[in-house]
Amino acid sequence: MDHRFQVNLRGVIELLSHHLYSTPGVFVRELLQNATDAIRARQHLEPGHPGTVRVELIEKQDGGLPTLLFSDDGVGLTEQELHRFLATIGESSKRETLEARRNDFIGQFGIGLLSCFMVCDELLVVTRSAKGDGSTLEWRGRHDGTYAVRASEHPLERPGTQVFLIARPDAAEYFTAERVRQLTSHYGGLLPFPILLTADGGTETLNPAPPPWRREYASVAERRKALLAYGREVFNTEFVDCIPLRAEAGQVEGVAFVLPFSPHFNARQKHRVYLKDMLLSESAENLLPEWAFFVKCVVNAQGLRPTASRESFYEDSTLARARESLGQVLRQYLVDLAHGEPRTLQRLIALHGLSVKALALDDDDFFRLVIHWLPFETTLGMMTLGHYRQTYPTVRYVTTLDSFRQVARVAAAQGLCIINGAYTHDTALLEKLPRVLPDSQLELFSAAQLPQRFDELTPEEHQQVARLRQVALEALEPFRCQVTLKKFLPVEVPTLYGDVDDGAFRRDVERAQEESDELYASVLEGALAESPEEEQKPQLCFNLLNPVVRRLARVRDVAQLKLSVEMLYVQALLLGHRPLNAREMALLNRGLLGLIAARLDEDEGTGGVH
Incomplete structure (x- = not known):
């Protein structure tokens, strides 16, 4: 035996108000939609029918609750349609023609009229169908799920529908002239049919102009x-x-x-x-x-x-x-x-830069669209990637701010344009470049590559710096640092410390080893053993164009020369924003004390007179 589902109308209304609709005020939208659909349905029967929607706020003289009246001159409803469409949840008066003319109507679910019960307990619909016998019918529905249909004692002169809503006390805020005007204009401001509001003794058109x-x-x-x-x-x-x-x-x-x-x-x-x-x-x-x-x-x-x-x-x-x-x-x-x-595009990118970059990472099409317009910091100033690639066929970049600071001044002096990829998303964008644009060339740059572009010394200059080179090799051998001597700009820079690609990582691991217990230090040792040691050695490049380095090349006192080399090594680390390990901190302290002692010896030798 089959049974029918029982629908609790109060429960459905509760569901509508709390879960389906965002606010009770949408009842205005639902009534406007029904009126608009009715007008469009009549236009199918009578092409050229203009259509008008009227909204009237009826205030009670005795101070009672107001009534809101929505009227349209649309197609109206027959008695059969009243029973079928206003009393059956899920039906729509457009259902039969929906598939054939889906774009003609807004409402498609047959539940819109129920939204009115969020603001009133009783709903009166007065209608005359353009397809019927000319009679006017009344449908009176109540929030408890009961309704009645009868012939109206006040027949309508022409086809159309009127909907009367008497405000519920807790919804009276939706029945003021200001709120009705705001809601009606808000929802129906673009409708092609005139919407006339009568309130406060006057009538106005709420949608006078097209969008x-x-x-x-x-x-x-x-x-x-x-x-x-x-x-x-x-x-x-x-x-x-x-x-x-x-x-x-x-x-x-x-x-x-x-x-x-x-x-x-x-x-x-x-x-x-x-x-x-x-x-x-x-x-x-x-x-x-x-x-x-x-x-x-x-x-x-x-x-x-x-x-x-x-x-x-x-x-x-x-x-x-x-x-x-x-x-x-x-x-x-x-x-x-x-x-x-x-x-204008540059201003837009500057305004939405971080979001544009993030999107470019996620969307390849968008990446292709904007990547060449994105600005990047380089050793030669800010420039778009498009400008960069027009001048430099290979995109060279560093991934950290410390690496950029280390190479920026020297690279700029050599005319090298290196991109600072330390900012949010920049490295990821650059590394995505060859995958999305296969014709692009990308190179991760490091300070260790700079000496390859420096001027070599002449044979005579090699002889002049032989002692300095030997002392420097011996002094820095405990720190696994190689030594080169070349000529480069700017002349103010005496030395340049250059890491291989993973040099900064290795230094961090070594420092962590010194500060860790024996167990954790042994774990870190495995990280250092992954690549051959000779491939990981950094180098300190002395600049023979620098006056201090040229003077050092003439120093005969080996102890003084070694002390100076050690101090230049520490200075190069600090300028390269490299953290000092324990041995390098000891070197710095010893060097500072040595310089102080040498100065004191000099003062004592001259009797403190200058």
């Missing part, structure tokens, strides 16, 4: 000014720019506004979206591609499907195609800026 993207303008500048003014009115924000939007899929049109601040790239923007000129949602998130975080939109769609709550769009192939089309419009906007207004 700004449908209007004609004398110039592009005037259109931009009008769109930005509209964005300021809607979102109370001074936007940087505006982008007209259009997509054939879903019949979407509208405008995107470029934000004046940089949101997090994961914070998807909430857009104001209309469906068939009726406001659907102010917080729709699924209309644009995820990477379009830098814009906020107002759009109207004719061919997309709403969800059951009618507060967002249903995910289907049409929405996917519309999203892709709108993404192409935004990409083209960036491309046009790149070719026609590069300064």
Whole structure:
């Protein structure tokens, strides 16, 4: 034996108010949607029918609760349709023709009228069908799930529908002239049919003008000014720019506004979206591609499907195609800026730089679009990657700020352009370059590579520095540091300490070994044994163009020469932002004490007179 489900109407209304709809105020939207659908249905019967929606707030003279009246001159309902569509949850008066003409109507779920029970306990519908015998019927529904249908004692002169709502005491705030005006304008401001509000003794049209993207303008500048003014009115924000939007899929049109601040790239923007000129949602998130975080939109769609709550769009192939089309419009906007207004694009990237970089890492297409416009810090100043690659075929970079500081001054003096990849996302973007753009060449640079570009010494100069080189080799041998002597700019730099690629890591491990217990130190030893020792030796390069180094080459006192070499070694480490291990700290202390002692000996030898 089959049984029917029993529906508790109060429970359904509770579900609607707390889970399906975002606010009780959506009852205004539902009534406007029903009126709009009724007018469009009548236009199928009578092409050219203009259609009008009237809203009237009826105040009680005795101070009682007000009544709100929604009227339309649409197709109306027959008695059979009243029973079928107003008393059956899930039915829709458009169901039979929905598949054939899905784009004609907004409502598709047959639950919109129930939203009225969130603000009233009783609902009166007075209707005359354009398809019936001309009689006027009344449908009176109550929140307990009962209803009655009878012939009206006050027949309507022409086809249409009237909906009367008497305010419930706890919902009286929705029945004031100001709130009705705000809600009606908010939800129905783009509707093509006039919406007339009668309240406070007067009548006004709430949607006098079409949306700004449908209007004609004398110039592009005037259109931009009008769109930005509209964005300021809607979102109370001074936007940087505006982008007209259009997509054939879903019949979407509208405008995107470029934000004046940089949101997090994961914070998807909430857009104001209309469906068939009726406001659907102010917080729709699924209309644009995820990477379009830098814009906020107002759009109207004719061919997309709403969800059951009618507060967002249903995910289907049409929405996917519309999203892709709108993404192409935004990409083209960036491309046009790149070719026609590069300064504007640079300002936009500067404003949304971190988010743009993060998105470029996630989206290969977006990476190709913006990577050459992204600015990077280099040893020769800030420049875009496009400018860099036009001048230098190989993109050279370092990954840490310390490495950049170490090479910046010397590399710049040699005319070497090295990118500082230490900033957020920069290294990852550069290392993605060869994968997305196979023709690019990338090289991880280190200070150890700089001496290869320095000038070699002449045979005579080799003889002059032989003693210095020998003493330096002996002094630095305990620190596994090689020694070279060359000539390079700037002359003010006496030495340059150069690591191999993993040199900084090795120094950190060695320092950790010194500060750890025996067990952990033995674990760290394994990390040092992964590559041959000769491949890991750093080097200290002396600059023979430097006056101090040239004087050192003439020093005969081996002890003084060794002390000077050790101090130059420590200075090079510090300038390279390398942490000193215990032995190097001892070297620094010994060197400072030696210099002090030498100075004191000199003073004592001269009797302290200068």
